[in-house]
Amino acid sequence: MIEFRQVGKTYPDGTTAVEEFSLTVPSRSTAVLLGSSGCGKTTLLRMVNRMVEPSTGSVLIDEEDISGVEPVALRRRIGYVMQHSGLLPHRRVIDNIATVPRLNGASRADARKRGYELMEIVGLDAKLGLRYPGQLSGGQQQRVGVARGLAADPNILLMDEPFGAVDPLVRVELQRELARVQEELKKTIIFVTHDIDEALTLGDQIVVLKTGGAVAASGTPAELLSNRQDEFVSRFLGLDSGARSLSAEKTDDGELLISDAQGRPLGVVPAQTDRADRP
Amino acid sequence: MNNIVEAVRWLLTADAWSGTGGLWVRSMEHLGYTLIALGISAAIALPLGLLIGHTGKGRGAAVVATGAARALPTLGLLTLVALFTGIGLTAPMVALVILAAPSVLAGAYAGVESVNPATVDAARAQGMSGWQVLTRVEIPLGLPLILSGLRLAALQIIATATLAAYVGAGGLGRPLFLGLRTYDYPLMLGTSIVVILLAILVDAVFGTGQRLLRRIPGLAGPQRAPRGQRRDSRRATAAAPAAGR
Ligand SMILES: Nc1ncnc2c1ncn2[C@@H]1O[C@H](COP(=O)(O)OP(=O)(O)OP(=O)(O)O)[C@@H](O)[C@H]1O
Numbered sequence: 001m002i003e004f005r006q007v008g009k010t011y012p013d014g015t016t017a018v019e020e021f022s023l024t025v026p027s028r029s030t031a032v033l034l035g036s037s038g039c040g041k042t043t044l045l046r047m048v049n050r051m052v053e054p055s056t057g058s059v060l061i062d063e064e065d066i067s068g069v070e071p072v073a074l075r076r077r078i079g080y081v082m083q084h085s086g087l088l089p090h091r092r093v094i095d096n097i098a099t100v101p102r103l104n105g106a107s108r109a110d111a112r113k114r115g116y117e118l119m120e121i122v123g124l125d126a127k128l129g130l131r132y133p134g135q136l137s138g139g140q141q142q143r144v145g146v147a148r149g150l151a152a153d154p155n156i157l158l159m160d161e162p163f164g165a166v167d168p169l170v171r172v173e174l175q176r177e178l179a180r181v182q183e184e185l186k187k188t189i190i191f192v193t194h195d196i197d198e199a200l201t202l203g204d205q206i207v208v209l210k211t212g213g214a215v216a217a218s219g220t221p222a223e224l225l226s227n228r229q230d231e232f233v234s235r236f237l238g239l240d241s242g243a244r245s246l247s248a249e250k251t252d253d254g255e256l257l258i259s260d261a262q263g264r265p266l267g268v269v270p271a272q273t274d275r276a277d278r279p
Numbered sequence: 280m281n282n283i284v285e286a287v288r289w290l291l292t293a294d295a296w297s298g299t300g301g302l303w304v305r306s307m308e309h310l311g312y313t314l315i316a317l318g319i320s321a322a323i324a325l326p327l328g329l330l331i332g333h334t335g336k337g338r339g340a341a342v343v344a345t346g347a348a349r350a351l352p353t354l355g356l357l358t359l360v361a362l363f364t365g366i367g368l369t370a371p372m373v374a375l376v377i378l379a380a381p382s383v384l385a386g387a388y389a390g391v392e393s394v395n396p397a398t399v400d401a402a403r404a405q406g407m408s409g410w411q412v413l414t415r416v417e418i419p420l421g422l423p424l425i426l427s428g429l430r431l432a433a434l435q436i437i438a439t440a441t442l443a444a445y446v447g448a449g450g451l452g453r454p455l456f457l458g459l460r461t462y463d464y465p466l467m468l469g470t471s472i473v474v475i476l477l478a479i480l481v482d483a484v485f486g487t488g489q490r491l492l493r494r495i496p497g498l499a500g501p502q503r504a505p506r507g508q509r510r511d512s513r514r515a516t517a518a519a520p521a522a523g524r
């Protein structure tokens with residue numbers, strides 16, 4: 001369980017990125033932080049692995065305040081997929097993926113073997129493993145970043161717009177893949193995006209943020225779509241404009257079918273009962 | 280003009296190169312001094328420069344100190360130290376190290392600073408300790424500039440090591456000063472040519488090393504970078520003049 005307790009962050013230059021933010025992410029669930037550029041999503045995410053120290057408030061993992069946890073050890077047990085892939089340019093793709101297992105003491109051979117498994121999971125051709133990051137496309141680099149985040153099999157995954165640079169088709173594929181992996185491995189995930197469809201597909205809970213990390217709305221995808229609580233949220237979700245008004249419709253299985261104004265289905269939100277089962 | 284012709288003619292005789300005071304022995308002495316002085320400079324200035332680059336602390340002081348050290352007249356320094364240490368190798372070594380260390384230091388911190396901050400941030404975020412970030416990310420990626428500093432230092436030492444003879448040590452300074460004192464211009468010129476050739480040789484060795492390094496895709500210069508973010512290497516070349524190249 002990850003808990004933000006009234007955290008705030010003011011950077012040394014005086015920018016207040018987050019004012020006062022609280023959120024509880026239950027174990028084995030996915031929370032999506034949704035919001036437009038500059039609203040503090042990355043800042044919040046990086047508080048969890050202590051890449052950003054909150055100026056006020058605290059972050060807890062399984063009831064333990066992480067300000068007392070040694071940062072290096074903490075980071076090695078948290079998978080972090082960065083917004084801009086953040087690969088090491090002088091290391092081969094496979095060694096980039098194997099970074100954390102290697103830091104945790106795995107042998108080179110074991111770490112590489114694990115790396116190739118992950119390349120398959122994220123849909124990368126194994127022969128790309130011996131290339132250097134600079135020799136990959138932006139989308140391929142991002143997938144390497146995802147593989148690296150998963151490599152040490154962490155319980156917690158922080159994903160910062162991990163699919164931002166891949167085309168819509170691959171993106172949907174990767175979202176499905178992540179949903180499948182999540183179904184199986186049940187990690188605690190905080191996922192940042194400004195893509196509404198992605199949020200609806202992946203989130204158990206979605207937090208819509210305004211500037212300064214202020215919560216405009218939060219809840220399950222169904223709650224968010226049905227209660228148009230807030231003008232900002234409606235606008236953000238495209239619920240108020242004719243061009244992209246989303247509607248949610250319960251199917252017989254209890255799933256929510258999300259459609260746009262023209263009635264084109266956009267995605268399916270799994271049944272609510274499923275969620276209730278989760279620990 | 281005549282002197283040059285004569286100098287070259289002298290260089291081409293076997294006599295000039297053989298014997299205990301011959302050019303061959305003197306060249307080896309000269310190279311030896313260079314290696315020792317470069318080694319000491321590196322041992323002092325590399326760790327310091329890497330530390331400054333890694334922590335970002337003490338940079339201002341380093342700039343001032345290296346500027347001051349570079350402004351010192353080497354001959355004066357040599358004489359001064361020799362007054363305390365007497366005739367021998369100590370005084371020239373001190374002078375050469377003070378001459379060369381600033382270049383090594385500047386190359387080291389410029390190299391570390393040239394690494395893309397986003398890459399360092401990513402390495403930390405994956406759970407590398409400060410030491411691991413330095414040894415596995417900052418040094419390898421900063422190597423081109425670190426080597427530039429060493430290269431410059433080596434050239435400065437080779438050119439200046441002739442002064443060792445001024446306080447009684449060996450090296451190519453011996454025939455040079457002999458020529459100077461006896462008005463033997465061909466001897467002076469010939470020896471100078473050997474010093475120059477030695478410098479070119481050492482420079483070529485470093486050049487080859489750097490070119491080989493650039494073959495590694497992650498360290499490639501901007502012209503070879505396929506795509507993606509290569510801010511680091513662009514800044515690396517921009518920072519190169521600061522390292523003295
Ligand atoms: N190191 C920093 N120093 C100063 N200000 C910063 C720093 N990092 C972020 N900020 C500022 O904090 C605010 C929030 O930044 P953050 O990166 O968290 O936004 P974000 O929601 O992730 O945006 P995006 O969707 O564009 O990635 C922005 O106004 C940004 O300019």
Ligand SMILES: [Mg+2]
Nearest residue numbers: 041042083160
């Ligand atoms: Mg961001």
